[in-house]
Amino acid sequence: MSTLATRFQHVDYLWDEQAAAELGDDQVALFLYRSNILGADLRITNYGGGNTSCKTHELDPLTNEEVEVMWIKGSGGDIGTLTRSGIAGLYTGRLRDLKKVYAGLADEDRMVGLFNHAIFDLDSRAPSIDTPLHGLLPFKHIDHLHPDALIAVAAAADSRQITREIWGDTMGWVPWQRPGFDLGLQLERTLAENPGIRGIVLGSHGLFTWGDTSHACYLNSLEVIEMASEYIERKVREQGTVFGGEKVKPSPARARREKAAALMPLLRGLASSENRMIGHFTDDDRVLEFINSYDLERLAPMGTSCPDHFLRTKIQPLVLDLQPRQDLSDTEAVMQALRPSFARYREEYRQYYETHKHSNSPGMRDPNPVVILYPGVGMFTFAKNKQTARVAGEFYVNAINVMRGAEAISTYTSLPRQEAFDIEYWLLEEAKLQRMPPEKPLSRKVALVTGAGGGIGKAIADKLAAEGAVVVLTDIAEERLREAAATYDDDTATYAVCDVTDRASVAEAFEAACLEFGGVDIVVHSAGLAISKPLEETTEDDWNLLQNVLVRGQFTLAQAATEVMRRQGLGGDIIPIASKNGLVSGPNNVAYGTAKAAQQHMARLLAAELGGDNIRVNTVNPDGVIIGSKIWEGAWAEGRAKAYGITVEELPTHYAKRNLLNRIIRPEDIADGVFAFTILEKSTGNILNVDGGMANAFVR
Incomplete structure (x- = not known):
């Protein structure tokens, strides 16, 4: 470990001299490198939070003269994953010339549009609202970060005094101001009045630091954050307790997760009253310390302070009025406790909107909570996808850290509600939301697929994920599952x-x-095997194995799926993968064909029973899926080849020639059939043959 690295106890020093040296004197590459390693430490800034920049001298393509250009993270980007395609390049001189036309706070939104007139790099990402904050400062490299420790200082009741106590006259301070051109002017003025400072604390917001090189800027940022962190931890030690001490004893770890899994579908259903949501759960020690404390009741309603936090978490969480050891098996009794809490939250949010809206404010957004706290158990977050739900949870952990620090050094303060509303419903934020790409057909849905370690099951999981679903892969073989799951990112699939x-x-x-995503919307029973033998060679074990995996497995899955889907109240899809052999009588196939026929009729029976719950049950019947299918490995292929008097190698052509379309059927074709049923919201009790057209398998 380097000497520099050992200086830091509260942040990670990640600068790699060799990696930086390989970038040479490319200041933009070094700025991107610095951005990525800053974003890798969630104590420094969370996903999508903060902004970084650098300034270089380039040849102007219009005049062939050297000009200063500022490179800065573009709108909606994330410094931890920032690449060159995610930054904006602007003429610094033109950006500063905008001071001549700025007409005050009422002119802020117009100024954002004028940033485009300062664009140097025609491949630029849209400039963010933070652009003038960087552009009006003279430094070559600048970091604007939201470290928990700094926001704790910024959100303390006597923030300015504490800033001076920690850093003396080496740090500037400006009061809360919504990001924009005027805040950039305030930073410029603060620097002019205090020319020797190393950074500026933004009240209730965050931190600005800088340096002449990328490494100097990085080191400055870490040193400033380290000093704040050490100050806070010293105050915590002096205080002895945080958040007033423990009021609620947490349940044991296993019990917490069992309760979370049982509660998740109920919460998901309630949180999805307007838009279906995906869930995330954490019982991180920092979360438990806060939600089990005496101060929870006082601090949680105050809401978060940093705009980056509440834009993702809503202004405040919902705290559940449930006992940590409450029995969650009685769904209706639990719902009687939950429904009023959600109703109150929605009404309070509606009042917040009505009280603070302006004549041109966007319409009220979904009033359901994003963050839900269950004392003794943990924190649930709900959003449009897993990444957004997970990030909301991370941001609320940041907010907890901020409250912890601010309470240790002073008294925590949150933004006034009007200021919070003006950020949440800012027309520029609304425009950013409107620019988001349309959601995919299965966005916001959770799919569980059996037999997903390979073959047809994996193809189905791939298709559902490609269409926007998050996927739970299941299989009996863990090694195969791990390999399959590794083809997705963690926010798309688990196993x-x-x-x-x-x-x-x-x-x-x-x-x-339930624990990973909040529930289940689509259940596909693709796990299976095939045994092809004449009647006299079919053993009782053969029969029982097929019945257990194909039929009883489908029955057990349907029971488990229905329980979760009813708790959610959002309907769902159950889709067994059966076979053409359930409809067509063929030789050497009594055990397999009977099991497949049972699957098909069970699906019809389930469709008839579950329609009232808006749970649709439809069957996909493959035939002749030889290439890429696990069941065609070994004895089954040999048995079918023997039944038709051909070799195993001739099977794909044989099956293709016998269907009306003369097509080879692949796992991806079965996956398309499953997807079709998931978007046919008014179809149930149906069978879809994916067999290239087999006249003897027509169901009508």
């Missing part, structure tokens, strides 16, 4: 080892789905 013949194993898979 659970599941033996569909074991009720406890199925229950654990659904618990994993």
Whole structure:
């Protein structure tokens, strides 16, 4: 470990001299490198938070003269994953010339449009609202960050005094101001009045630091954050307790997760009253310290202070009025406690909107809570996808850290509600939302697929994920599952080892789905095997194995899926993968064909029973999926080849020639059939043959 690295106890020193040296004197590359390593430490800034920049001298393509250009993170980007395509390049001189036309606070939104007139790099990302804050300062490299420790200082009741106590006259301070051109002018003025400072604390907001090189800027940022962190921890030690001490004893770790999994579908259903949501759960020690404390009741309603926090978490969380050891098995009793809490939250949010809206404010957004706190258990967050829900949770952990620090050094203060509203419903934020790409067909839905370690099951999982769903892969073989899950990012898929013949194993898979994503919307039973033998060679073990995996497995999955779907109240899809063999009588196939026929009729029976819950049950019947299908490996292929008097190598062509379209059927074709049923919201009890057209399998 380098000497520099050992200087820091509260942040990670991640600068790699060799990696930086490989970038040479490319200041933009070094600025991107600095941005990425800053964003890798969530104590420094969270996903999408903060901004970084550098200034270089370039040849103006219009005049061939050297001009100063500022490179800065573009609107909506994330410094931790920032690349060259995510930055904006602007003429610094033109940006500063905008001071001549700025007409005051009422002119802020117009100024954002004028940033485009200062664009140097025609491939630029849209400039962010923070652009003038960087452009009006003279430094070559600038960091604008939201470290928990600094926001704690910024959100303290006597923030200015504490800033001076920590850094003396080396740090400037400006009061809360919404980001924009005027705040840039305030930073410029503060620097002019205090020319020797190393940075500026923004009241209730964050931190500005700088340096002549990328490394100097990085080191300055870390040193300033370290000093604030040390100050806060010293105050915490002197105080002895945080958040007033522990009021609620947390449940044991396993019990917390069991309760979270049981509660998640109920919360998800309530939080999805306007738009379906994906969930995230954490029982991080920092969360437990806060939600189990005496001060929870006082601090939680105050809301967050930093705009980056509440834009993702809403202005305040919902605190559940449930006992940590409350029995959650009685769904209706729990719902009787939850419904009034959600109703009150929605009404309070509506009042917040009505009280603070302007004549040109966008319409009220979804009034449901994003962050839900359950004392003794943990924190739930809900959003349009897993990443957004997870990031909302991370931001609320940041908010907890801020409250902890501010309470240790002074008294925590949040933004006035009108200021918070003006940020949340800022027309520029609304415009950013409107620029978001349209959601995919299965966005906001959770799919659980059995047999997803390979073959048809993996193809189905791939298709559902590609269409926007988050996916729980299940299979009996863990090694195969790990390999399959590694093809997705963590916010798209998880996996659970599941033996569909074991009720406890199925229950654990659904618990994993609820804990990871909040519930289940689509269940696809693709796990299977095939045995092809003449009647006299078919053993009782053959028969029982097929019945257990295909039929009883489908029954057990349907029971587990229905329980979760009813708790959510959002409907759902159950889609068994059966076979053409359930409709067509063929030789050497009595055990397999009977099991597949049972699957098909069970689906019809389930469709008839579950329609009132808006749970649709439809069957996909493949035929002849030889290439890429697991069941065609080994004895099954040999058995079918023997039944038709051909070789195993001739099977794909044989099956293609016998269907009306003369097409080879692949796993991806079955996946398309499953996807079709998921978007046919008024179809249930149906069968879709994906077999290239087999006249003897026509169902009508």
